[in-house]
Amino acid sequence: MELTDKPRFFKLPAGANSHQLPFAEIAETETSKEIVKSSESDAFYFRGLEQQGIKLNRSQIDAVREVSGPLLILAGAGTGKTSVLVCRTGYLLRVEQVAPQNILLMTFTKKAADEMKERIASLQDVEKRQAIQVEVRTFHSFFLQILRHSGYRHEMVTNDKFKQIILKKKMRELGLADEIQPESVLSLLSFYKMNGKTIKNMPEKSQADKEIKQLAAFYEQWKKENNKLDFDDVLTEAFSLLKHDERLLKTLQQRFQYVMVDEFQDTNPLQYELIKLIVSPQNNLCVVGDDDQTIYAFQGAKNDIILNFDRQYPEVKTVVLTINYRSTSPIVGLGNAVIRQNKERKEKQLQSTRKSSVVPIYFRPWSTDEEAEWIAEEIRRKVNEGGSQFKDIAILHRTASNSRAIFEQLALDEIPFFDYGMGGHFFYEHSSVSPVLAYMRLALNPLDWHAFETILPTLYIQRESGMQQVHAEQIRNPRQCLIDHLVVMRSLKPYQLKSIEQKRKLLQQLPSLEPKEAVMRIRRQFFDKYLETNDRQTDTTQKESMKEQLDELEASANRFEKLADMLNFIKDMKIRHEQMKNVANDPEADVVKLMTIHKSKGLEFPVVFFIGASEGIVPHVTAIDVKKYEDMKLKTTAEAEQFKALEEERRLAYVAITRAKEELYISSPVFYRGKKIEVSRFIKDVFTLEEKTTTLNRTGKVRESSMEKRKVYAWICTSSNCIAWQRIESHEEAVQLSKNCPLCSSPMEKGEKHV
Numbered sequence: 001m002e003l004t005d006k007p008r009f010f011k012l013p014a015g016a017n018s019h020q021l022p023f024a025e026i027a028e029t030e031t032s033k034e035i036v037k038s039s040e041s042d043a044f045y046f047r048g049l050e051q052q053g054i055k056l057n058r059s060q061i062d063a064v065r066e067v068s069g070p071l072l073i074l075a076g077a078g079t080g081k082t083s084v085l086v087c088r089t090g091y092l093l094r095v096e097q098v099a100p101q102n103i104l105l106m107t108f109t110k111k112a113a114d115e116m117k118e119r120i121a122s123l124q125d126v127e128k129r130q131a132i133q134v135e136v137r138t139f140h141s142f143f144l145q146i147l148r149h150s151g152y153r154h155e156m157v158t159n160d161k162f163k164q165i166i167l168k169k170k171m172r173e174l175g176l177a178d179e180i181q182p183e184s185v186l187s188l189l190s191f192y193k194m195n196g197k198t199i200k201n202m203p204e205k206s207q208a209d210k211e212i213k214q215l216a217a218f219y220e221q222w223k224k225e226n227n228k229l230d231f232d233d234v235l236t237e238a239f240s241l242l243k244h245d246e247r248l249l250k251t252l253q254q255r256f257q258y259v260m261v262d263e264f265q266d267t268n269p270l271q272y273e274l275i276k277l278i279v280s281p282q283n284n285l286c287v288v289g290d291d292d293q294t295i296y297a298f299q300g301a302k303n304d305i306i307l308n309f310d311r312q313y314p315e316v317k318t319v320v321l322t323i324n325y326r327s328t329s330p331i332v333g334l335g336n337a338v339i340r341q342n343k344e345r346k347e348k349q350l351q352s353t354r355k356s357s358v359v360p361i362y363f364r365p366w367s368t369d370e371e372a373e374w375i376a377e378e379i380r381r382k383v384n385e386g387g388s389q390f391k392d393i394a395i396l397h398r399t400a401s402n403s404r405a406i407f408e409q410l411a412l413d414e415i416p417f418f419d420y421g422m423g424g425h426f427f428y429e430h431s432s433v434s435p436v437l438a439y440m441r442l443a444l445n446p447l448d449w450h451a452f453e454t455i456l457p458t459l460y461i462q463r464e465s466g467m468q469q470v471h472a473e474q475i476r477n478p479r480q481c482l483i484d485h486l487v488v489m490r491s492l493k494p495y496q497l498k499s500i501e502q503k504r505k506l507l508q509q510l511p512s513l514e515p516k517e518a519v520m521r522i523r524r525q526f527f528d529k530y531l532e533t534n535d536r537q538t539d540t541t542q543k544e545s546m547k548e549q550l551d552e553l554e555a556s557a558n559r560f561e562k563l564a565d566m567l568n569f570i571k572d573m574k575i576r577h578e579q580m581k582n583v584a585n586d587p588e589a590d591v592v593k594l595m596t597i598h599k600s601k602g603l604e605f606p607v608v609f610f611i612g613a614s615e616g617i618v619p620h621v622t623a624i625d626v627k628k629y630e631d632m633k634l635k636t637t638a639e640a641e642q643f644k645a646l647e648e649e650r651r652l653a654y655v656a657i658t659r660a661k662e663e664l665y666i667s668s669p670v671f672y673r674g675k676k677i678e679v680s681r682f683i684k685d686v687f688t689l690e691e692k693t694t695t696l697n698r699t700g701k702v703r704e705s706s707m708e709k710r711k712v713y714a715w716i717c718t719s720s721n722c723i724a725w726q727r728i729e730s731h732e733e734a735v736q737l738s739k740n741c742p743l744c745s746s747p748m749e750k751g752e753k754h755v
Contacts, residue, residue, distance in 0.1 A: 008374060013362040013679050014668065016687035020714075021359060024332035027323040027351035031055035042095045048125045049087060056087065063319040064088045067096055067258070070313035071286040072306075076350045077335065077658035078326030078604070081288050085260055086116060088286065090123040092258055093130050100133035104256040106142065106275070108263050112602075113138055116262075135256070139271055140231050143238035147229075150241055150248065154229040160186075163219070163230065170218050172462050176211055181431060187298070189216040193232045194268040194300035235270050242277050252278050263602075264289030264309075268300035276312075283313060291346050292339050295598060295652050303344060303648075320348055324658075326604050328356035331660050337686040339654040342647045357740065360657075360664040364679070367671050368402070368612070369555065372409035375609050375667070379415060379592060382607070390416050394593040394605040396656045398618045399545070401427065401552045403594055406611065408556070410592065411576045418580050420595035426577045428570050432546040433553050436522050437570065439503075440563050443510035443518075446481035458526050459486065459503060460496050483507065515557035515566040523550055544622050551673040597656045608660035610653075613680040614668045618656075619649035653682040719746035 012019065032046040032055055042065070049056065056064065060080060063073045064087050075081035089105060092098040107113045113136050121131035135142070144156075157163060160183070167182035192201060199220060202213045223229065229237065242249045259279050261267065264287035267275075279285040287309065294303040310316050324332045329352040336350055365371040375395065382388040397403050403419060404427045410417045428437060438454035445451070456466045466486070473485040486492075486500050506525055510518050560566040593605065597618075612618055623645035657664060668679040678684070713728040719741065728750070741748050 009361050009363050011359050013683050014364040018687045018689045022333035022337035024329045024352040027353050045095050052124050057323050059321050060084050064091045070283050070316040072309050072316050072318045073288040075288055075290055075321040078324040079321035086119040089120050090126050094125045100130045102257045103134045104259045105136045106261045140234050144234045154227050157228045157230045185212055185215045190232050191300050194270045258284045260286040265294040265306045266296050266301045267305050272305055322350050324350045324352050327661055328354045330359040331664050334360050335657045338682050342650050362666050364668050368405040368669050371667050371669050372405040376409045376413045390592050391590045392606040395609045396597050396600050397611050401549045402612050404552045417592035417594050420599050430549050432549045439522050443507045452482045459499050515560045519554050519557045597652050600659050601655050606661045607663045609665045610656040611667045613666050613683050614677045616677050618680050623649045650682050715748040716751045717741040717746055717748055
């Protein structure tokens, strides 16, 4: 069962009671070379593609040829959707003789748009002039261009940090500096706008609701007074313009007679409404996407848009791409087994073009720190043995705080890496973490001005006024502890004086404590009071994120004996974080990629480490108990139904699995945030045999819940010590991946199995 002489990596997850290994069927190898006969009128186009090494399979050919009316292309992971869109564009130009300016291809990122343009221009039968005239744009760039042509001269606000600063200034005026995260306000406002709603629709049930609504209204008014637009405004203003300017809308409809939308599963309601306006009345709309990869509900993407596309367009033709060219059969098979347990999805079973007996590997470390140690050691071994380069490897995690341990371990082991998942943020600089560290720094150096400024909001004192007065007092009457100046400030209320006195005592106690105890003491003094559900704020995903970050900080602190050691370590990690920025724009840099699963969508890597595949991480705790978190954003996205949130989490696991091309490692820590947790249900369910249970129906008769057993053909291991088997899904050629058992290497023989 073990891969090495050390009992750490296994070919089955912990707790598995089924040894059936999920392998994907091997796809047929027939391509356009055999499928498209030379006598067919469009054969010249496919022959030209073949000369360039582009050989399409049967479903891809169907998608390319279907040019009139609505078309839904369901493209499973790694099935070549970009190639289909590029070839379909070429087909419209060369075979259908469509004018290039009549074609609109919408994408979600500039990188994807640029790649599409390059690949269209590289097609052998397409003139460069034609390729340039095809409109390949992101949603925002396309509709911003329309606004500019219509006289909008607003300045774009694209810097998220700048927007947050605008809100923070207002929050300080209102005394809300530490009560609400500005990024959460902006994100919630965006969610409402992308769903066709306005600030008027935002709730006012609690005090927090009212304050968030007040801040959102301020931000919208600030943009209006300063003649500015953000990315969301581009879509809302464009929609309003097209709804009221019939002449403009008709011009766009007449020009763009063929519209294609990439990554359609990520479309939000407002984007969908804009597309529907432009394609009407001809409805030559081709959308390409995978409902199994809808993972951006928090940004407004709705899975039911792609699922219900046939209801919006009853005459739609559907083509399903199921041949995966990216991953080996065992990886595709695991992905199939995981995602098929979702209920709200279009049924599809991916096939693979790559046979392999190298199955996904599972490990069950004691903690996230041990997980990081094992992964770093395995990466070093793989590179030293010459089987991999650092740039072949990606480590995928669920949330930003989940990367803390692996970030630090890679840095300690001097393994070159780049962290794509933090959005430029350093873990120890998060708004919930930095004040804790500031108390530690101030305890060791009572004259640390930066640390002192950081803790002021925790004392219910505004930063600007507080710093001005303390600076003046320190010049007039120097003291050894900056916090001592606060007690002489005028107009302090009793609760402020009480808080200052509590924190002064805390600062005196901290130097004698071990770091973990210090973190816990600071949490009790300030954070836990705020994070506990009260009349002012209910449980929210934002607060859960803060708790998660503070739990991670405790885990990190547990490794040190003195505050100074921990603070020096963090300083070193900060330097490493800054150094990483040098390779951010070098795709060929030989570094391990560390990123969130969300960030990894659309990418692929020879070797993937999927970390944190445990209950509470993936699926995340906020999805396991969705009703507990009362922020309106979750209520809207999941409609207070837990299964919707869990299905999105399962799609996240599916995306992580299907990023791997050749090797996949899945790690499920035993302990997380101080609690023992189980292997993720998404992995465990694949290897769990359903046990027969009995219940009584309404008439009192016994009813069995398990399905009736049936025979299936399978490869069965001949070793008496191993009961592994793999199902034969169809014809014999599709399953001859290996005649040796992937678990113990013993010979396998064909037989029958009852399931």
